[in-house]
Amino acid sequence: MNKATSSSAAGSCTLVGAGPGDPELLTLKAVKAIQAATVLLVDDLVSESILASYARPDARIVHVGKRGGCKSTPQAFIERLMITAVREGETVVRLKGGDPFIFGRGGEEVEHLREAGIECTVVNGITAGLAAVTSLGVPLTHRDHAQGVVFVTGHARTGAGAAEDPTDWRALAATAHSARLTLVIYMGVAGAGHIERELLHGLPGDTPVAVVQHASLPNQRQVATTLDRLQAGIAEAGIASPAVIVVGDVLRGLAAAVLPADGNRFGT
Incomplete structure (x- = not known):
């Protein structure tokens, strides 16, 4: 059973694939989501030029490094940040290198958001x-x-x-x-x-x-x-x-x- 009802989620959450690195490989849908975000939780492999080009000046950018072989932000902590920000009414984008559903832990994050009563949108990226x-x-x-x-x-x-x-x-x-x-x-x-x-x-x-x-x-x-x-x-x-x-x-x-x-x- 869900831990909270969907009505408790005042904001929204989108998992966005930033592609392999080249900003020109972003989809139009990804660009629109990044531009609309008030909070961006960003993986290490996302190009800084993507944030410089498309993130709102007033957006809160949180770097939550996830890179094999390196010290990473705990996954559970990232998921708590996402849920808290949505409940505070933020437009949250979880920005991932490549595609969220190809070794990006997107499936885990969708499951935890749903358990919290939050439905999210997924925007594919070039893997x-x-x-x-x-x-x-x-x-x-x-x-x-x-x-x-x-x-x-x-x-x-x-x-x-x-x-x-x-x-x-x-x-x-x-x-x-x-x-x-x-x-x-x-x-x-x-x-x-x-x-x-x-x-x-x-x-x-x-x-x-x-x-x-x-x-x-x-x-x-x-x-x-x-x-x-x-x-x-x-x-x-x-x-x-x-x-x-x-x-x-x-x-x-x-x-x-x-x-x-x-x-x-x-x-x-």
Whole structure:
């Protein structure tokens, strides 16, 4: 049963996807929501230029950093801030990098808002996995190379109730190989060695891989390599988080363009 009725929520709340970073990739609906907000709860990966361009001068901006491997604002605290601000009559925007419903904890936030009697609107954003491959001029799907795409996190949940390794990489690799799927791995740089070893149980070592850091931003960097050199390629190119790892045959044209026969040259 709801802890409060919807009538107690005098304000409103919208979860907005800010996209991968480039302000020009915002949707019109996202811009309108940001412009209307009196309170913005903003993730670390949201470009400051978005706030400078579209936030109201009198808006209260609260930075609630959420970045893998770094100290983050507790999720429960963020949810309490959202609920309190709505009940105080504010127009709240929870501004997230990428898309709120792709590894953005948007589902958790919607659930907690509903438990508090607050319905919210969700505005989709371009997710980093899509922007990353688009920036390289290749698709996520192609009828000759990939019949589907899988978005998966390489960062295991920690804390009570968390599985030791929630992703069965070997099973995923076998499925990707047999079903011709592209794998898009978020937050996987830190665990690249483990991911490489496990995926090699179901995918050939020469499967092309691209790793893209800061997709769509001026400081974007990328490396094109093969699965059996995933960890080595990341280290040699100096790629760090936030980055997306893309695995699959849709990248074969890219690999042929940037890699010599020995697979040791990297694009940045």
